[in-house]
Amino acid sequence: MSVSVEELLGIKPKAASAETVDQKIAFSFLFFSDVRKDISDAQKYDFMRDITLFADREGFTSIYLPERHFYEFGSIYANSAVMAAYLIPQTQQIRFRTAGVSLPLHHPAEVVEWWAMNDILSGGRVDLGFGSGWNKADFIYAPDNYDGRREICSERIEMVKQLWRGEEISFPGPDGESYPVKVFPRPIQKELNVWLLVAKNTEAFIHAGRQGYNIFTMLYGNNLEAMKEPIRLYRQAREEVSLDPKQGIITLMLHTLVHEDVDLVQREAEAPFKAYIASALDAHVKAAIVPGEVVTDDEKQKILAYAYQRYFKTSGIFGSLAHGREIIEEAISVGVDDIACLVDFGVDYQIVQQSLPYLKELIAPYIKKNRSTGC
Template identity: 40%
Template sequence: MDFSLLYFANREVTDTAQEYELLVKSAEFADSHDFTAVWLPERHFHSFGGAYPNPALAAAVLAARTQRIRLRAGSVVVPLHDPLSVVEDWSFVDNISEGRVDIALASGWHPNDFVLAPDRYAVRREFTFGAVNEITDLWAGKKIWRRNGKGEEVETTTFPRPVQAELGLWLTCSRSPETFDEAGARGLNVLTALMFQGTDKLAENIERYRTVREQHGHDPAAGKVTLMLHTFVSENDNAVRAAVRGPFTEYLLSSSDLWKAQYLDFQGSDPKTTAKWAFERYFHRAALFGSVDRCTSFARELHAAGVDEIASLIDFGVEHSAVLTMLPHLDEVRRKLNGSGLQRGRVTSAS
């Protein structure tokens, strides 16, 4: 089972010299301890996640500080860009990293983000799926048609040419079975989370994803399912609960206005009550919180449900020094899990 790190900080900048220290130091740890990748988000116009307005910029920084880990966008909000600029940016990072780039694609969800492309909000899903082929073609060196400044249709391709012949592509899937279907039908990998689905529903969606892959001629076992989990591992559960409860609750509260504006489930609810309930849910069944043994057991359960990779979100507010001290414990989970002879619960025709 692969283990990676993922970032989605809620930061009001108070010390610019330290703003991205955790990003760099934790990525260097991952690079030297057999972690698979770092996942870098795209977020606009809000402190929740707003430390990362362009994942390619963060990836370029890490390309110069690491040697082997994959540098992944988690995710590019495709309707806010032209596929040409997506491929240009990530081809550049692919060059300076010597071929270590992958991208997760997302359609976006919050209307305020779309001040960058207001006409695309209503058709954001269609635009995202339509862009997949263009991104793939441009990465392969093919040309696409665009209208230039004179109104003329011209064939256009991108430079620099990437190092990798093919680009690893994920589709970000929150809870909608239909989005898992789209990923399966197109042969894409999946980046998902437990924010709006439990582990039983996740297992159902993964099973559905692999079935649809097979129906569309893709190897059902080949697609990778990456699960984002808020993560803090230490010697015992009580120590972890004490360390994360305050910062994580504040982290949840910092995003309450975003969720309430988008999801009816949150409208009319008291943010503090909801955050208190959410913390208990995350601590017990939706995050990698606790001792090494507890987290190893949960990760093993997730692998049996079909998860191939855990992407640990580590920058949710715990002091940087404590997070860096936590990383060896997370590495112990990784080593224990991968030395235990993992087995999947499902059987496919490709097994």
């Protein structure tokens, strides 16, 4: 291309000097897996291990591990506790978080047992994020829990917290009897840090604030500015129940690929990212058109191209250090505390590995600021 992608998208570069960094923000990685056919599951595990070790060395705060079942996309993460147990002995600093455990599928005591073991093995580096689940097939593990999954999730989060503290809870057992249990082994951390997976629903932000949970979220097709009001409501909700509004952590997932060659980023990210957008496009198109109206394949491709360019510009950390810095600063301005960089969304692993030094350079001023303020 004779014109750079950033010029094409109207992005004006800004200097990314350390001297201008005056606000703190943490950086993490999220793994969600892709459906590439050219690599084995073992290679996918090797890749996420290498990224985790990079994160551990370079001052990233955490890695977020998902839970996925019976679907090729993300299928290598059937049990996040097993994945964490594999990585923990290879790391020194990084925290292990879930994004998240589908709590209606599991007994709360079982979840605490698994993760208490990991808390011990890691020296107290475990935090847990929870979601209610959505895929009906997942609920073969708990068929009766689908309809009430949100209420069950809320109820079980509190049970997990109680069991983590060492409190005793009675659960139903055989023959209609109840059995009081305490969970062993005991974790190192006396209190569990909890994240709630939250979509666009502002009521969920308010609920998380009132309960004292941290939040894991993503843009869901919105831009960063759209996050400002839900985050404000979250802070307000914390304050209303006498919790420090500044202490809750808002974690935002952003697709990430940083490189000095912006055209390379465009080439490598375009196909997998368009595939990612296309996976949800049909549903959005159906919701937007008038009944009986037909959207042609050509029109769908135009919608896809527009959505991709818009997302590339405003909703991910793509391209140069200057553009990455703009996105980070905007995230800070709307109230984000932790950016979870998603790098396994279909880009060739060698390209991702080549991009890591640039990502390291991008976040270095913020990491330095965090360390200087004791964060």
